[in-house]
Amino acid sequence: MAVASTVVYEYLRGKKKFPHVWCPGCGIGIIMGALLRAMADLEIKKGDVAMISGIGCTGRMPVYCDFHTLHTTHGRAIAFATGIKLSKPDLKVVAIVGDGDGLAIGGNHFIHAARRNIDITTILVNNKIYGMTGGQYSPTTPTGKFATTAPYGNLEHPFDAYLLAKGAGANFFARSSVYHATQLQVLIKKALLKKGFSVVEAMSNCHTLYGRLNKEGSAVQMINWFKDHAVNVNIAKKKTPEELEDKFITGVLWEDNRPEYSEQYEALIDRLGGRKKEEKPEAEVVKQ
């Protein structure tokens, strides 16, 4: 945890891109900071990371990070990440998804990556709404909360990303929030080290839309809400469901050690003798 305030600058791309596009006080920047500090803490080199996102405010993150990056179509970050992991298994593959991006249009990819247990670290930025497109409700908008497409309150029930990831077969799930920036950094570090599909859900503030529509106040007020409503997983075990009603549980919620997909895939190639002949030089492949 001893990283300096300046290490993030080593991972930022093109100083001309700053100040970034996010609203003043948007939590996505805090999450990006925690991720970059986790990388620095583990001394991961920029060239060893592939960061992939879809579309959304959250999806802008790779624009600012100096890794191998891919800013793909809405919902498809994990699909692209799967391809990259299988073709370049030595890369640290990080998928950045919003709650709409990762659990609505991209929900299918999310559960199947978990089922395959492929070694992708997924950072799920959960601001409980579609930020970029103007505040439509998302699969994590709580019942009764307001969105531009739920002017009378949301009728639907939200997903719990933890149950989804666990049920589908992921090896790791942790949750934290933008208030808990240090914990978030520690959890992301654990996720980066964990083999298999690992998810860190970072609860974030979209005060511009979710906060305004639900009268939850400014960025500062929403960040303080996270402070007051977080319950650590060890403490939560001793609480009743009523006591936990409007709370969210933080920490490592799930850990498993199922075999990882890309390793099995590599082993299969070896078993079938797929690597015996000399691999074609890359330049030749490009020409065809």
Next chain:
Amino acid sequence: MAEENQIQKVEPAEDGEEKAKKEKPKNPNPIVIFRRWCKACGICINLCPKDVFDADEDGYPVVARPFECTQCSICWLHCPDFAIKSTEK
């Protein structure tokens, strides 16, 4: 990154001088704000446990009480715009 990680040494103190020795020399410039990247969101001003910042008339943070700063890191860990640098960490 080694030089940023230096820990201030606390030497064993002589009798009677303990308090004086333990007190670190105060840094008059512990925190730097890059105003060009700052969006005046107010997070640092509100989360600082030592009330180091004041807001100027446009809402931008100003390091008003530098000697109160304990280098707790809360402000720069929570700045969404990477606009805060600690001069000690």
